[in-house]
Amino acid sequence: MNTEATSGYGPLSHLKVLDLTQFLSGPYATQLLGDMGADVVKIEAPDGDMTRRLPPHFVGTQSAYYLSVNRNKKSLTVDMKTAAGLALVRKLAQVSDVVVENFRPGILEKLGISYEDIKAVRPGLVWCSIxxxxxxxxxxxxxxxxxxxxAMSGGMSITGPTEGPSVRSGIPLGDIAAGMYGVIGILAALADRDRSGKGKHVDISMLDCQVAMLSYQAAYYLNSGNVPERQGRGHDSIPTYRTFTCGDAADIVVTANTERMWSSLCDVLSCAELSTDSRFADNKRRYINREALWRILEDAFLTKSAQEWVDLMLAAEVPAAVVNTLDRSLTDPQVIHRNMVLELAGPNGEKLRVAGNPIKFANEDEVNHRYPPLLGGDSLSVLSDWLGMNAGDVNELRCDSAFGPNGR
Structure with missing residues (x-):
């Protein structure tokens, strides 16, 4: 587990990123950029990103929600409702490579800052709006x-029990996908800037991202007119791509997608007659007769424990897995080997454990990860490094209320 608190290298270490985001979609995007080495400065209102206080889970005085998406950043508190604060943010934007914001359209313009204004001074700026x-x-x-x-994308309408209500994904796909697509757009704009010298305004809609992720479900409807229904335990095309409950009451996932895998599954289950049953001769007929097939398979899986079945199927090269709870997934040897659980040391000796960065570069060490910043904890260093200010300059900004009433 990585416990370092330094940064300074990585493929994006040459980039300055001004983070004007809060909650999840924007902070997730800027954390990904920081994970790859970018110098990310998070601008916060004087009372901080509200997720710092979001219950119920805390590490010290900080919400685990906030801590999960704000590593590898520096914090600068700015009151953008003051003239001095707004002018400061404009100066920071003018020396940035990337600005990321997730305000509703028009809000920043009302405050007095916009992509068009900054672009006039910094034509190579990449501005991402989520x-x-x-x-x-x-x-x-x-x-x-x-x-x-x-909900609006239709994704919830196909998630959950077939006879039950629509169900939200257990992970925040709307936010996470927008953050990921935002980073893709930013990197594409930076690549284009290398050729043209000009930046771009990357426009990311959370709804757009969810519609894009409908993938083949959207194609099914758009080309057939048939509205997909809730998926329940399985897949609407492959009947042997499904969860099953085993003898120890644990669930497994079986994905016997090919004819070879189907034959191997029949052997593992000691149900050779299934492979010769005309009702199940190929995937099309298995799909037509799926209810009968599921009854047979459900009874068979009740005869052994989940792990016993998974071991047998993997030995036969039938993809299968136990449905893990998070306490199992986050201690899984594959997850640990890939450094997907990070341990970061806080400023007061506290230890923070969070999910890691899945982007790995072969034969290269990861960026050493920095603990999420204290509110306004990097003001002097940021203003010195980015704008060449000294302590006197910073004190003048403080007197002008640029940092808010607490003067951080």
Whole structure:
């Protein structure tokens, strides 16, 4: 586990990123950039990103929610409602390579800062806006959160028990996907800047991202007119791509997707008659007769424990896995080997454990990860490094209330 608290190298270590985001989608995007070495400065209101205080789980005085998406950043508190604070953010944007914000469209313009204004001074700037519905369209001014776009995209309508209510994904796909697509857009804009010298305004809509992720479900509907239904325990095309409950009451996932895998599954289950049953001769017929097939398979899987079945199927090269709870997945030897659980040392000796960065570069060490910043804890160093300010300059900003009433 990585316990270092330093940074300074990585493929994006030459980039300055100004982070004007809060909650999840934007902070997730900027954390990914920081994980790859970018110098990320998080601008926070004087009372901080509200997720710092979000219950119920805390490490010390900081919410685990905040800590999970803000490593590898520095914090600078700025009151953008003051003239001095707004001017300071504008100066920082003018020396940035990337600005990321997740305000509703028009909010920053009302405060007095916009991509068009900064671009006039910094034509190579890449500005990424993440919002619920993007910078254009009839819904652009609506507020949105993860569950809103999961619902509006149709994704929730195909998630959950077939006879039950629509169910939100257990992970915040609306936020996480927007953050990931935001990073893809930023990196594409930076690549184009290398050729043209010009930046871009990357416009990310959380709803767009969820619609894009519908993938083949969207294609099914758009080309057939048939509205997909809730998926329940399995897949709407492959009947042997499904969860089953085993004799120890634990669930497993079986993904016998090919004819070879189907034959091997029949052998593992000691159900050779299944492979010769005309009702199940190929995937099309297995799909037509799936209810009968599931009854047979459900009874068979009740005869052994989940791990016993998984071991047998893997030995026969049938992909299978136990449905893990998080206490098992986050201690799994494969997860640990890939450094997907990080341990970071805090400023007061506290230890923070979080999910790691899945982007690995062969034969290269990962960036050494920095503990999420204390509120306003990097003000002097940021203003010195980015703007060449000294202590006197910073004190003048403090007197002008640029950092808010607490003067951080």
């Amino acid at each position: 919002s619920g519905f993007g910078q254009a369209g009839p819904y652009k001014n609506r507020p949105a959160y993860d569950m809103i776009v999961q």
